Amino acid sequence: MVADDAAPLLVSAVRGYLDHLTVERGLAANTLTSYRRDLRRYLEFLVARGRTSLGEVGEGDVTDFLRGLREGDDTHPPLGLNSAGRAVVAVRGLHRFARKEGITTGDPASEVRPPSPPRRLPKAMSLDAVESLLDAVGAADDPRALRDRALLELLYGTGARISEAIGLDVDDVGRLGGAETADTVGDAPDADVTVVRFRGKGGKERLVPIGRFARAAIDAYLVRARPILAASGRGAPALFLNARGGRLTRQGAWAVLRAAAERAGLSEVSPHTLRHSFATHLLDGGADVRVVQELLGHASVTTTQVYTLVTVDRLREVYAASHPRANAAR
Known part of the structure:
Protein backbone atom coordinates (compact mmCIF):
# COMPACT_ATOMS: atom_id res chain seq x y z
CA MET A 1 0.00 0.00 0.00
CA VAL A 2 1.09 3.58 -0.59
CA ALA A 3 2.62 5.11 2.52
CA ASP A 4 -0.01 6.66 4.78
CA ASP A 5 1.69 10.07 4.82
CA ALA A 6 1.92 10.15 1.00
CA ALA A 7 -1.84 10.11 0.41
CA PRO A 8 -3.69 9.73 3.72
CA LEU A 9 -7.12 10.52 2.28
CA LEU A 10 -6.75 7.92 -0.46
CA VAL A 11 -5.47 5.28 1.96
CA SER A 12 -8.28 6.01 4.41
CA ALA A 13 -10.94 5.67 1.72
CA VAL A 14 -9.57 2.34 0.53
CA ARG A 15 -9.34 0.97 4.07
CA GLY A 16 -12.93 2.02 4.74
CA TYR A 17 -14.08 0.26 1.60
CA LEU A 18 -12.20 -2.95 2.40
CA ASP A 19 -13.64 -2.91 5.93
CA HIS A 20 -17.10 -2.51 4.41
CA LEU A 21 -16.52 -5.52 2.14
CA THR A 22 -15.24 -7.59 5.07
CA VAL A 23 -17.87 -6.75 7.68
CA GLU A 24 -21.02 -5.88 5.78
CA ARG A 25 -20.62 -7.76 2.52
CA GLY A 26 -18.82 -10.79 3.92
CA LEU A 27 -16.63 -11.32 0.86
CA ALA A 28 -14.47 -14.43 0.74
CA ALA A 29 -10.88 -14.10 1.90
CA ASN A 30 -9.44 -14.82 -1.55
CA THR A 31 -11.64 -12.16 -3.13
CA LEU A 32 -10.62 -9.61 -0.51
CA THR A 33 -6.95 -10.43 -1.10
CA SER A 34 -7.39 -9.84 -4.83
CA TYR A 35 -9.30 -6.57 -4.27
CA ARG A 36 -6.63 -5.35 -1.84
CA ARG A 37 -3.91 -6.03 -4.40
CA ASP A 38 -5.88 -4.34 -7.19
CA LEU A 39 -6.62 -1.25 -5.11
CA ARG A 40 -2.98 -0.99 -3.98
CA ARG A 41 -2.01 -0.75 -7.64
CA TYR A 42 -4.79 1.79 -8.22
CA LEU A 43 -3.53 4.00 -5.38
CA GLU A 44 0.01 3.83 -6.75
CA PHE A 45 -1.35 4.94 -10.09
CA LEU A 46 -3.31 7.86 -8.58
CA VAL A 47 -0.42 9.07 -6.43
CA ALA A 48 1.86 9.00 -9.47
CA ARG A 49 -0.64 11.31 -11.14
CA GLY A 50 -0.62 13.71 -8.22
CA ARG A 51 -4.07 12.83 -6.91
CA THR A 52 -4.42 13.17 -3.12
CA SER A 53 -8.10 12.26 -2.68
CA LEU A 54 -10.83 10.40 -4.56
CA GLY A 55 -12.59 13.71 -5.14
CA GLU A 56 -9.77 14.71 -7.49
CA VAL A 57 -10.11 11.60 -9.67
CA GLY A 58 -11.74 11.99 -13.07
CA GLU A 59 -13.16 9.46 -15.53
CA GLY A 60 -10.02 9.81 -17.63
CA ASP A 61 -7.92 8.60 -14.70
CA VAL A 62 -10.01 5.47 -14.34
CA THR A 63 -9.96 4.81 -18.09
CA ASP A 64 -6.18 5.26 -18.25
CA PHE A 65 -5.78 2.89 -15.30
CA LEU A 66 -7.75 0.22 -17.16
CA ARG A 67 -5.63 0.72 -20.26
CA GLY A 68 -2.49 0.39 -18.16
CA LEU A 69 -3.71 -2.88 -16.69
CA ARG A 70 -3.98 -4.41 -20.14
CA GLU A 71 -0.75 -2.92 -21.49
CA GLY A 72 1.49 -3.32 -18.42
CA ASP A 73 4.45 -1.12 -17.51
CA ASP A 74 8.01 -1.32 -16.18
CA THR A 75 6.90 -2.77 -12.85
CA HIS A 76 3.69 -4.63 -13.74
CA PRO A 77 3.15 -7.22 -16.47
CA PRO A 78 -0.01 -6.91 -18.59
CA LEU A 79 -3.07 -8.42 -16.92
CA GLY A 80 -5.29 -10.92 -18.62
CA LEU A 81 -8.88 -10.13 -19.45
CA ASN A 82 -10.36 -11.67 -16.30
CA SER A 83 -7.81 -10.11 -13.94
CA ALA A 84 -8.22 -6.67 -15.51
CA GLY A 85 -11.97 -7.02 -15.30
CA ARG A 86 -11.78 -7.88 -11.61
CA ALA A 87 -9.58 -4.84 -10.95
CA VAL A 88 -12.08 -2.55 -12.68
CA VAL A 89 -14.88 -4.03 -10.57
CA ALA A 90 -12.86 -3.26 -7.43
CA VAL A 91 -12.22 0.32 -8.55
CA ARG A 92 -15.86 0.88 -9.50
CA GLY A 93 -16.91 -0.47 -6.11
CA LEU A 94 -14.50 1.87 -4.33
CA HIS A 95 -15.86 4.98 -6.06
CA ARG A 96 -19.47 3.89 -5.59
CA PHE A 97 -18.80 3.37 -1.88
CA ALA A 98 -17.09 6.79 -1.59
CA ARG A 99 -20.08 8.54 -3.14
CA LYS A 100 -22.60 6.76 -0.91
CA GLU A 101 -20.55 7.57 2.19
CA GLY A 102 -20.31 11.23 1.25
CA ILE A 103 -16.55 11.09 0.71
CA THR A 104 -17.07 12.35 -2.84
CA THR A 105 -19.95 14.05 -4.63
CA GLY A 106 -19.59 12.15 -7.89
CA ASP A 107 -18.58 8.78 -9.29
CA PRO A 108 -15.96 9.01 -12.06
CA ALA A 109 -15.95 5.23 -12.58
CA SER A 110 -19.68 4.79 -13.18
CA GLU A 111 -19.35 4.79 -16.98
CA VAL A 112 -16.14 2.77 -17.15
CA ARG A 113 -16.86 -0.84 -18.02
CA PRO A 114 -14.67 -3.91 -17.58
CA PRO A 115 -12.97 -5.02 -20.81
CA SER A 116 -15.26 -7.07 -23.01
CA PRO A 117 -14.22 -10.64 -23.75
CA PRO A 118 -13.31 -11.28 -27.37
CA ARG A 119 -16.22 -12.45 -29.46
CA ARG A 120 -16.06 -16.19 -29.79
CA LEU A 121 -16.61 -17.28 -33.33
CA PRO A 122 -19.07 -20.13 -33.76
CA LYS A 123 -17.50 -23.47 -34.53
CA ALA A 124 -18.53 -25.05 -37.79
CA MET A 125 -17.95 -28.64 -38.84
CA SER A 126 -16.36 -29.59 -42.13
CA LEU A 127 -18.62 -31.17 -44.71
CA ASP A 128 -16.81 -34.49 -44.24
CA ALA A 129 -17.47 -34.34 -40.50
CA VAL A 130 -21.16 -33.60 -41.10
CA GLU A 268 -17.62 -30.97 -29.10
CA VAL A 269 -20.66 -31.43 -31.32
CA SER A 270 -23.92 -29.82 -30.24
CA PRO A 271 -27.21 -28.95 -31.95
CA HIS A 272 -25.88 -25.41 -32.25
CA THR A 273 -22.80 -26.77 -34.00
CA LEU A 274 -25.07 -28.05 -36.77
CA ARG A 275 -26.79 -24.65 -36.89
CA HIS A 276 -23.42 -22.92 -37.18
CA SER A 277 -22.35 -25.35 -39.89
CA PHE A 278 -25.55 -24.74 -41.85
CA ALA A 279 -24.95 -20.97 -41.84
CA THR A 280 -21.23 -21.15 -42.55
CA HIS A 281 -21.60 -23.60 -45.43
CA LEU A 282 -24.30 -21.44 -47.01
CA LEU A 283 -22.09 -18.36 -46.86
CA ASP A 284 -19.11 -20.32 -48.14
CA GLY A 285 -21.30 -21.31 -51.08
CA GLY A 286 -22.11 -17.70 -51.90
CA ALA A 287 -25.43 -17.16 -50.10
CA ASP A 288 -26.35 -13.60 -49.22
CA VAL A 289 -26.09 -12.85 -45.49
CA ARG A 290 -29.66 -11.49 -45.41
CA VAL A 291 -30.99 -14.73 -46.87
CA VAL A 292 -29.12 -16.66 -44.17
CA GLN A 293 -30.61 -14.26 -41.61
CA GLU A 294 -34.12 -15.17 -42.75
CA LEU A 295 -33.37 -18.89 -42.77
CA LEU A 296 -31.95 -18.77 -39.24
CA GLY A 297 -34.77 -16.60 -37.93
CA HIS A 298 -32.47 -13.87 -36.60
CA ALA A 299 -34.24 -10.63 -35.79
CA SER A 300 -31.21 -8.58 -36.83
CA VAL A 301 -28.65 -9.16 -39.55
CA THR A 302 -25.99 -8.12 -37.02
CA THR A 303 -26.46 -11.47 -35.28
CA THR A 304 -25.93 -13.31 -38.55
CA GLN A 305 -22.84 -11.35 -39.55
CA VAL A 306 -20.70 -13.23 -37.01
CA TYR A 307 -20.74 -16.09 -39.54
CA THR A 308 -19.16 -13.85 -42.16
CA LEU A 309 -16.12 -13.60 -39.87
CA VAL A 310 -15.83 -17.38 -39.95
CA THR A 311 -16.01 -17.32 -43.72
CA VAL A 312 -13.32 -14.64 -43.99
CA ASP A 313 -11.07 -16.77 -41.78
CA ARG A 314 -11.70 -19.72 -44.08
CA LEU A 315 -10.89 -17.63 -47.16
CA ARG A 316 -7.67 -16.52 -45.52
CA GLU A 317 -6.68 -20.13 -44.81
CA VAL A 318 -7.39 -21.18 -48.39
CA TYR A 319 -5.48 -18.21 -49.77
CA ALA A 320 -2.46 -18.86 -47.54
CA ALA A 321 -2.39 -22.52 -48.51
CA SER A 322 -3.03 -22.05 -52.24
CA HIS A 323 -1.50 -18.84 -53.56
CA PRO A 324 2.18 -19.17 -54.59
CA ARG A 325 3.08 -15.77 -53.12
CA ALA A 326 0.76 -15.82 -50.13
CA ASN A 327 3.54 -16.28 -47.57
CA ALA A 328 5.28 -13.19 -48.83
CA ALA A 329 2.15 -11.03 -48.68
CA ARG A 330 1.80 -8.41 -45.98
Whole structure:
Protein backbone atom coordinates (compact mmCIF):
# COMPACT_ATOMS: atom_id res chain seq x y z
CA MET A 1 0.00 0.00 0.00
CA VAL A 2 1.09 3.58 -0.59
CA ALA A 3 2.62 5.11 2.52
CA ASP A 4 -0.01 6.66 4.78
CA ASP A 5 1.69 10.07 4.82
CA ALA A 6 1.92 10.15 1.00
CA ALA A 7 -1.84 10.11 0.41
CA PRO A 8 -3.69 9.73 3.72
CA LEU A 9 -7.12 10.52 2.28
CA LEU A 10 -6.75 7.92 -0.46
CA VAL A 11 -5.47 5.28 1.96
CA SER A 12 -8.28 6.01 4.41
CA ALA A 13 -10.94 5.67 1.72
CA VAL A 14 -9.57 2.34 0.53
CA ARG A 15 -9.34 0.97 4.07
CA GLY A 16 -12.93 2.02 4.74
CA TYR A 17 -14.08 0.26 1.60
CA LEU A 18 -12.20 -2.95 2.40
CA ASP A 19 -13.64 -2.91 5.93
CA HIS A 20 -17.10 -2.51 4.41
CA LEU A 21 -16.52 -5.52 2.14
CA THR A 22 -15.24 -7.59 5.07
CA VAL A 23 -17.87 -6.75 7.68
CA GLU A 24 -21.02 -5.88 5.78
CA ARG A 25 -20.62 -7.76 2.52
CA GLY A 26 -18.82 -10.79 3.92
CA LEU A 27 -16.63 -11.32 0.86
CA ALA A 28 -14.47 -14.43 0.74
CA ALA A 29 -10.88 -14.10 1.90
CA ASN A 30 -9.44 -14.82 -1.55
CA THR A 31 -11.64 -12.16 -3.13
CA LEU A 32 -10.62 -9.61 -0.51
CA THR A 33 -6.95 -10.43 -1.10
CA SER A 34 -7.39 -9.84 -4.83
CA TYR A 35 -9.30 -6.57 -4.27
CA ARG A 36 -6.63 -5.35 -1.84
CA ARG A 37 -3.91 -6.03 -4.40
CA ASP A 38 -5.88 -4.34 -7.19
CA LEU A 39 -6.62 -1.25 -5.11
CA ARG A 40 -2.98 -0.99 -3.98
CA ARG A 41 -2.01 -0.75 -7.64
CA TYR A 42 -4.79 1.79 -8.22
CA LEU A 43 -3.53 4.00 -5.38
CA GLU A 44 0.01 3.83 -6.75
CA PHE A 45 -1.35 4.94 -10.09
CA LEU A 46 -3.31 7.86 -8.58
CA VAL A 47 -0.42 9.07 -6.43
CA ALA A 48 1.86 9.00 -9.47
CA ARG A 49 -0.64 11.31 -11.14
CA GLY A 50 -0.62 13.71 -8.22
CA ARG A 51 -4.07 12.83 -6.91
CA THR A 52 -4.42 13.17 -3.12
CA SER A 53 -8.10 12.26 -2.68
CA LEU A 54 -10.83 10.40 -4.56
CA GLY A 55 -12.59 13.71 -5.14
CA GLU A 56 -9.77 14.71 -7.49
CA VAL A 57 -10.11 11.60 -9.67
CA GLY A 58 -11.74 11.99 -13.07
CA GLU A 59 -13.16 9.46 -15.53
CA GLY A 60 -10.02 9.81 -17.63
CA ASP A 61 -7.92 8.60 -14.70
CA VAL A 62 -10.01 5.47 -14.34
CA THR A 63 -9.96 4.81 -18.09
CA ASP A 64 -6.18 5.26 -18.25
CA PHE A 65 -5.78 2.89 -15.30
CA LEU A 66 -7.75 0.22 -17.16
CA ARG A 67 -5.63 0.72 -20.26
CA GLY A 68 -2.49 0.39 -18.16
CA LEU A 69 -3.71 -2.88 -16.69
CA ARG A 70 -3.98 -4.41 -20.14
CA GLU A 71 -0.75 -2.92 -21.49
CA GLY A 72 1.49 -3.32 -18.42
CA ASP A 73 4.45 -1.12 -17.51
CA ASP A 74 8.01 -1.32 -16.18
CA THR A 75 6.90 -2.77 -12.85
CA HIS A 76 3.69 -4.63 -13.74
CA PRO A 77 3.15 -7.22 -16.47
CA PRO A 78 -0.01 -6.91 -18.59
CA LEU A 79 -3.07 -8.42 -16.92
CA GLY A 80 -5.29 -10.92 -18.62
CA LEU A 81 -8.88 -10.13 -19.45
CA ASN A 82 -10.36 -11.67 -16.30
CA SER A 83 -7.81 -10.11 -13.94
CA ALA A 84 -8.22 -6.67 -15.51
CA GLY A 85 -11.97 -7.02 -15.30
CA ARG A 86 -11.78 -7.88 -11.61
CA ALA A 87 -9.58 -4.84 -10.95
CA VAL A 88 -12.08 -2.55 -12.68
CA VAL A 89 -14.88 -4.03 -10.57
CA ALA A 90 -12.86 -3.26 -7.43
CA VAL A 91 -12.22 0.32 -8.55
CA ARG A 92 -15.86 0.88 -9.50
CA GLY A 93 -16.91 -0.47 -6.11
CA LEU A 94 -14.50 1.87 -4.33
CA HIS A 95 -15.86 4.98 -6.06
CA ARG A 96 -19.47 3.89 -5.59
CA PHE A 97 -18.80 3.37 -1.88
CA ALA A 98 -17.09 6.79 -1.59
CA ARG A 99 -20.08 8.54 -3.14
CA LYS A 100 -22.60 6.76 -0.91
CA GLU A 101 -20.55 7.57 2.19
CA GLY A 102 -20.31 11.23 1.25
CA ILE A 103 -16.55 11.09 0.71
CA THR A 104 -17.07 12.35 -2.84
CA THR A 105 -19.95 14.05 -4.63
CA GLY A 106 -19.59 12.15 -7.89
CA ASP A 107 -18.58 8.78 -9.29
CA PRO A 108 -15.96 9.01 -12.06
CA ALA A 109 -15.95 5.23 -12.58
CA SER A 110 -19.68 4.79 -13.18
CA GLU A 111 -19.35 4.79 -16.98
CA VAL A 112 -16.14 2.77 -17.15
CA ARG A 113 -16.86 -0.84 -18.02
CA PRO A 114 -14.67 -3.91 -17.58
CA PRO A 115 -12.97 -5.02 -20.81
CA SER A 116 -15.26 -7.07 -23.01
CA PRO A 117 -14.22 -10.64 -23.75
CA PRO A 118 -13.31 -11.28 -27.37
CA ARG A 119 -16.22 -12.45 -29.46
CA ARG A 120 -16.06 -16.19 -29.79
CA LEU A 121 -16.61 -17.28 -33.33
CA PRO A 122 -19.07 -20.13 -33.76
CA LYS A 123 -17.50 -23.47 -34.53
CA ALA A 124 -18.53 -25.05 -37.79
CA MET A 125 -17.95 -28.64 -38.84
CA SER A 126 -16.36 -29.59 -42.13
CA LEU A 127 -18.62 -31.17 -44.71
CA ASP A 128 -16.81 -34.49 -44.24
CA ALA A 129 -17.47 -34.34 -40.50
CA VAL A 130 -21.16 -33.60 -41.10
CA GLU A 131 -21.44 -36.57 -43.43
CA SER A 132 -19.67 -38.82 -40.92
CA LEU A 133 -22.12 -37.72 -38.25
CA LEU A 134 -25.16 -38.34 -40.43
CA ASP A 135 -23.87 -41.77 -41.47
CA ALA A 136 -23.33 -42.82 -37.83
CA VAL A 137 -26.94 -43.05 -36.70
CA GLY A 138 -27.18 -46.85 -36.81
CA ALA A 139 -29.04 -49.57 -38.69
CA ALA A 140 -31.26 -48.23 -41.47
CA ASP A 141 -34.12 -50.62 -40.70
CA ASP A 142 -34.44 -49.62 -37.04
CA PRO A 143 -37.31 -47.16 -36.39
CA ARG A 144 -35.28 -45.05 -34.01
CA ALA A 145 -32.32 -44.97 -36.42
CA LEU A 146 -34.61 -43.70 -39.16
CA ARG A 147 -35.94 -41.06 -36.78
CA ASP A 148 -32.44 -40.08 -35.72
CA ARG A 149 -31.28 -39.71 -39.32
CA ALA A 150 -34.31 -37.57 -40.15
CA LEU A 151 -33.72 -35.38 -37.10
CA LEU A 152 -30.03 -34.80 -37.83
CA GLU A 153 -30.65 -34.19 -41.53
CA LEU A 154 -33.29 -31.65 -40.59
CA LEU A 155 -31.06 -29.86 -38.07
CA TYR A 156 -28.21 -29.53 -40.55
CA GLY A 157 -30.41 -29.01 -43.60
CA THR A 158 -32.39 -26.13 -42.11
CA GLY A 159 -30.21 -24.65 -39.35
CA ALA A 160 -33.06 -25.11 -36.90
CA ARG A 161 -32.65 -24.71 -33.17
CA ILE A 162 -33.20 -27.99 -31.36
CA SER A 163 -36.27 -26.57 -29.61
CA GLU A 164 -37.75 -25.69 -33.01
CA ALA A 165 -37.10 -29.17 -34.40
CA ILE A 166 -38.68 -31.08 -31.54
CA GLY A 167 -41.59 -28.64 -31.55
CA LEU A 168 -42.57 -29.58 -35.09
CA ASP A 169 -45.82 -31.37 -35.83
CA VAL A 170 -46.31 -33.57 -38.87
CA ASP A 171 -48.40 -30.86 -40.56
CA ASP A 172 -45.54 -28.38 -40.25
CA VAL A 173 -43.69 -30.14 -43.09
CA GLY A 174 -45.22 -29.88 -46.52
CA ARG A 175 -45.26 -28.57 -50.04
CA LEU A 176 -45.01 -24.83 -50.56
CA GLY A 177 -48.51 -23.42 -50.31
CA GLY A 178 -49.58 -25.89 -47.65
CA ALA A 179 -51.74 -28.06 -49.90
CA GLU A 180 -49.88 -31.25 -49.04
CA THR A 181 -48.21 -32.37 -45.84
CA ALA A 182 -45.13 -34.40 -45.11
CA ASP A 183 -47.00 -37.65 -45.78
CA THR A 184 -46.48 -37.04 -49.51
CA VAL A 185 -43.11 -35.38 -49.28
CA GLY A 186 -41.25 -38.24 -50.93
CA ASP A 187 -43.56 -38.26 -53.96
CA ALA A 188 -42.83 -34.63 -54.80
CA PRO A 189 -40.73 -34.15 -57.94
CA ASP A 190 -37.39 -32.41 -57.54
CA ALA A 191 -38.79 -29.19 -58.99
CA ASP A 192 -41.26 -28.89 -56.12
CA VAL A 193 -40.26 -27.07 -52.96
CA THR A 194 -40.81 -28.72 -49.60
CA VAL A 195 -40.79 -26.38 -46.64
CA VAL A 196 -40.79 -26.61 -42.86
CA ARG A 197 -42.76 -24.20 -40.71
CA PHE A 198 -40.70 -23.36 -37.63
CA ARG A 199 -41.89 -21.46 -34.59
CA GLY A 200 -38.93 -19.51 -33.34
CA LYS A 201 -38.28 -17.19 -30.43
CA GLY A 202 -41.26 -15.10 -29.44
CA GLY A 203 -43.58 -17.38 -31.40
CA LYS A 204 -42.39 -15.93 -34.71
CA GLU A 205 -42.99 -18.31 -37.60
CA ARG A 206 -40.78 -18.78 -40.63
CA LEU A 207 -40.78 -21.12 -43.61
CA VAL A 208 -37.51 -22.83 -44.49
CA PRO A 209 -37.03 -25.00 -47.60
CA ILE A 210 -35.44 -28.40 -47.19
CA GLY A 211 -33.25 -30.20 -49.68
CA ARG A 212 -33.64 -33.66 -51.10
CA PHE A 213 -31.44 -35.40 -48.50
CA ALA A 214 -33.44 -34.12 -45.55
CA ARG A 215 -36.66 -34.65 -47.49
CA ALA A 216 -35.77 -38.27 -48.26
CA ALA A 217 -34.78 -38.92 -44.64
CA ILE A 218 -38.04 -37.45 -43.33
CA ASP A 219 -40.03 -39.42 -45.88
CA ALA A 220 -38.34 -42.70 -44.88
CA TYR A 221 -39.01 -41.95 -41.23
CA LEU A 222 -42.68 -41.08 -41.81
CA VAL A 223 -43.39 -44.16 -43.88
CA ARG A 224 -41.27 -46.81 -42.17
CA ALA A 225 -40.68 -45.67 -38.59
CA ARG A 226 -43.11 -43.12 -37.21
CA PRO A 227 -46.17 -45.43 -37.44
CA ILE A 228 -44.30 -47.99 -35.32
CA LEU A 229 -43.33 -45.42 -32.70
CA ALA A 230 -46.81 -43.88 -32.74
CA ALA A 231 -48.42 -47.25 -31.98
CA SER A 232 -47.07 -47.02 -28.43
CA GLY A 233 -48.59 -43.59 -27.77
CA ARG A 234 -51.86 -41.72 -27.84
CA GLY A 235 -51.80 -40.13 -31.26
CA ALA A 236 -49.38 -37.26 -30.60
CA PRO A 237 -49.16 -34.87 -33.58
CA ALA A 238 -45.41 -34.40 -33.07
CA LEU A 239 -43.15 -35.06 -36.03
CA PHE A 240 -40.43 -36.65 -33.95
CA LEU A 241 -41.62 -39.27 -31.46
CA ASN A 242 -39.84 -41.10 -28.66
CA ALA A 243 -40.03 -44.85 -28.00
CA ARG A 244 -43.25 -44.36 -26.00
CA GLY A 245 -45.03 -42.57 -28.82
CA GLY A 246 -44.80 -39.13 -27.23
CA ARG A 247 -43.01 -36.04 -28.46
CA LEU A 248 -39.23 -36.37 -28.45
CA THR A 249 -37.80 -34.21 -25.67
CA ARG A 250 -34.89 -31.82 -25.83
CA GLN A 251 -32.85 -34.24 -23.73
CA GLY A 252 -33.78 -37.08 -26.07
CA ALA A 253 -32.67 -35.11 -29.12
CA TRP A 254 -29.39 -34.25 -27.39
CA ALA A 255 -28.86 -37.95 -26.70
CA VAL A 256 -29.42 -38.74 -30.38
CA LEU A 257 -26.76 -36.26 -31.43
CA ARG A 258 -24.32 -37.27 -28.71
CA ALA A 259 -24.57 -40.96 -29.60
CA ALA A 260 -24.02 -40.28 -33.31
CA ALA A 261 -21.05 -38.03 -32.57
CA GLU A 262 -19.44 -40.68 -30.38
CA ARG A 263 -19.87 -43.33 -33.06
CA ALA A 264 -18.39 -40.97 -35.65
CA GLY A 265 -15.44 -40.15 -33.40
CA LEU A 266 -16.36 -36.46 -33.22
CA SER A 267 -16.01 -34.25 -30.16
CA GLU A 268 -17.62 -30.97 -29.10
CA VAL A 269 -20.66 -31.43 -31.32
CA SER A 270 -23.92 -29.82 -30.24
CA PRO A 271 -27.21 -28.95 -31.95
CA HIS A 272 -25.88 -25.41 -32.25
CA THR A 273 -22.80 -26.77 -34.00
CA LEU A 274 -25.07 -28.05 -36.77
CA ARG A 275 -26.79 -24.65 -36.89
CA HIS A 276 -23.42 -22.92 -37.18
CA SER A 277 -22.35 -25.35 -39.89
CA PHE A 278 -25.55 -24.74 -41.85
CA ALA A 279 -24.95 -20.97 -41.84
CA THR A 280 -21.23 -21.15 -42.55
CA HIS A 281 -21.60 -23.60 -45.43
CA LEU A 282 -24.30 -21.44 -47.01
CA LEU A 283 -22.09 -18.36 -46.86
CA ASP A 284 -19.11 -20.32 -48.14
CA GLY A 285 -21.30 -21.31 -51.08
CA GLY A 286 -22.11 -17.70 -51.90
CA ALA A 287 -25.43 -17.16 -50.10
CA ASP A 288 -26.35 -13.60 -49.22
CA VAL A 289 -26.09 -12.85 -45.49
CA ARG A 290 -29.66 -11.49 -45.41
CA VAL A 291 -30.99 -14.73 -46.87
CA VAL A 292 -29.12 -16.66 -44.17
CA GLN A 293 -30.61 -14.26 -41.61
CA GLU A 294 -34.12 -15.17 -42.75
CA LEU A 295 -33.37 -18.89 -42.77
CA LEU A 296 -31.95 -18.77 -39.24
CA GLY A 297 -34.77 -16.60 -37.93
CA HIS A 298 -32.47 -13.87 -36.60
CA ALA A 299 -34.24 -10.63 -35.79
CA SER A 300 -31.21 -8.58 -36.83
CA VAL A 301 -28.65 -9.16 -39.55
CA THR A 302 -25.99 -8.12 -37.02
CA THR A 303 -26.46 -11.47 -35.28
CA THR A 304 -25.93 -13.31 -38.55
CA GLN A 305 -22.84 -11.35 -39.55
CA VAL A 306 -20.70 -13.23 -37.01
CA TYR A 307 -20.74 -16.09 -39.54
CA THR A 308 -19.16 -13.85 -42.16
CA LEU A 309 -16.12 -13.60 -39.87
CA VAL A 310 -15.83 -17.38 -39.95
CA THR A 311 -16.01 -17.32 -43.72
CA VAL A 312 -13.32 -14.64 -43.99
CA ASP A 313 -11.07 -16.77 -41.78
CA ARG A 314 -11.70 -19.72 -44.08
CA LEU A 315 -10.89 -17.63 -47.16
CA ARG A 316 -7.67 -16.52 -45.52
CA GLU A 317 -6.68 -20.13 -44.81
CA VAL A 318 -7.39 -21.18 -48.39
CA TYR A 319 -5.48 -18.21 -49.77
CA ALA A 320 -2.46 -18.86 -47.54
CA ALA A 321 -2.39 -22.52 -48.51
CA SER A 322 -3.03 -22.05 -52.24
CA HIS A 323 -1.50 -18.84 -53.56
CA PRO A 324 2.18 -19.17 -54.59
CA ARG A 325 3.08 -15.77 -53.12
CA ALA A 326 0.76 -15.82 -50.13
CA ASN A 327 3.54 -16.28 -47.57
CA ALA A 328 5.28 -13.19 -48.83
CA ALA A 329 2.15 -11.03 -48.68
CA ARG A 330 1.80 -8.41 -45.98
